Amino acid sequence: MEAPAAEAQAVPGPGVMLRMAREARGTTIAEVAAALKMSPRQIEAIEAEDFSRLSGATFIRGFIRNYARLLKIDAAPVLAALAENAALPQVELIPPADAGVKMPTPYARQGRGLMGATVLALTVLGIAFALYFDVIDIGAVLKRQGGDSAPSRQAAEPQVAQPLPRPVAAQQAAQEEQQSAESKPAESVVQPAPTPGTSQLIFSFEGSSWVEVRDATGRTVFSQMNAKGTTQTVEGRPPFQLVVGNASHVRLQYKDELVDLRPHTRVEVARLTLD
């Protein structure tokens, strides 16, 4: 106990200087606290030089200056002793941390609506693209819908035995069935021999299918919707460029050999060239 006291006397700290001055004047901590509008706890902390219990260097210096003035002693040596003896907590000016998460705003919600519209527009565009470039098998789609455009196309073709009147939409499916049944025997009979320099393609349809054939000159020699159960013979100058819809339900004979359409089929549409 004696050693620190002797040390303190050799180099008195600010707290010790103030306490000695206060004791010399015969005032109590409570009186000082009342005069400075502070709590006795804060005065004790200053005298004990326990600055962690006070808040910040500015306040500590201010309190000490006020205390010294109350005791009618010069504040300068006390503040000098404070600067020498104690490392005061310095205030750092750090902006409050930011979690960086943005609150949604009405504007952002509008943006989300805009995004939905964009997605919708892109989807529509994608479907249109797919339809235009035959990525989706129109035949299969039409079949599901009842093959409404088939009869009118067949009517224009010369191979069809007898032209049919344009059917009313409601009667389409029934009429088509009837027509295919009627035309079958006729077509199976007609097998004309190929003219020299040309070749024959024979399609047998196990399901309705759209077929397009171009010959060596690039001319479209055959392009139509074919009903289920029919057979078509196409003649022209090879090489042929073929597009066959619903390819898994089509059998193709060329130069007396069955052509396998499967390697050429993508999404039910076969595209191939035959020499």
Added chain:
Amino acid sequence: MFGFLRSYFSNDLAIDLGTANTLIYVRDKGIVLNEPSVVAIRTEGGPNAKKTIMAVGHSAKQMLGKTPGTITAIRPMKDGVIADFTVTEQMLKQFIKKVHDSRLFSPSPRIIICVPCGSTQVERRAIRESALGAGASQVYLIEEPMAAAIGAGLPVSDATGSMVVDIGGGTTEVGVISLGGMVYAGSVRVGGDKFDEAIINYIRRNYGMLIGETTAESIKKEIGSAFPGSEVKEMEVKGRNLAEGIPRSFTISSNEILEALTEPLNAIVGAVKQALEQTPPELGADIAEKGMVCTGGGALLRDLDRLLMEETGLPVIVADDPLTCVVRGSGIALEKVDTLGSIFANE
């Protein structure tokens, strides 16, 4: 993008454009200018006379109240805001010229400038425009209580309430700050100038003597007091006797000055009490623990802190070097201008 180029060609400045004094802080150099906000203008004869700036700062202040007809010494700031736009702009230009080394290219610094928190949008715009007119490339505004609190070393960015009372030349600003923002800001147009005015009026009323502003200011600095109980001081003052029209000298005591200052001091106490009333209770508890901090030239008035202490029952301390707190705080803000966006004021 061209920040490095800009910093090479020009130093950024923090300016406390005060009613009484203008202080300029330069990044990395500290306070480089502390001069009175006074401009002396000479008018060269004739009806369409050409006006030239004769002096700014200290030399102009010495001319205050002592000028012949051809010279007018003007204080272009009044109540914390610009009273004469052109003169303020010219004064700023002169001060900026003083602190910048002469270079081939004229400087265009980024400037942080303080505005009273009670100033209107028009007044803020005027301050911004005058800084731009004085050659600033970019102007940031900071409210005076915030700058004063930063300069006084208060923990403004912590979640604790700090109260600052900045008694300037034209205004007294009271601010309660927490988490880097102002929770309460109040401003009354009472400051050092009003103290001087009160002293002039008191002496005219009670002594029948007319004194000038400069004399009133020196009386305030020498024997001015805000609270009774300290030793009584006396001072010999010279002025013009109103009845005789002849200059006379008389002696005035600090108690009389205390009486003279009662009215403006009451306005300040009222502003502080109103701030305490409006402060949320959690922050009020922090303030009761730590007390409030006085800055600005008015804080140097003897026993002003004791007056506030007795009136509020809270500890009151005077910041170190209260005259420069605002500009030092602005300087600190200037050095962290890129990270402290939130503390700057909008127009």
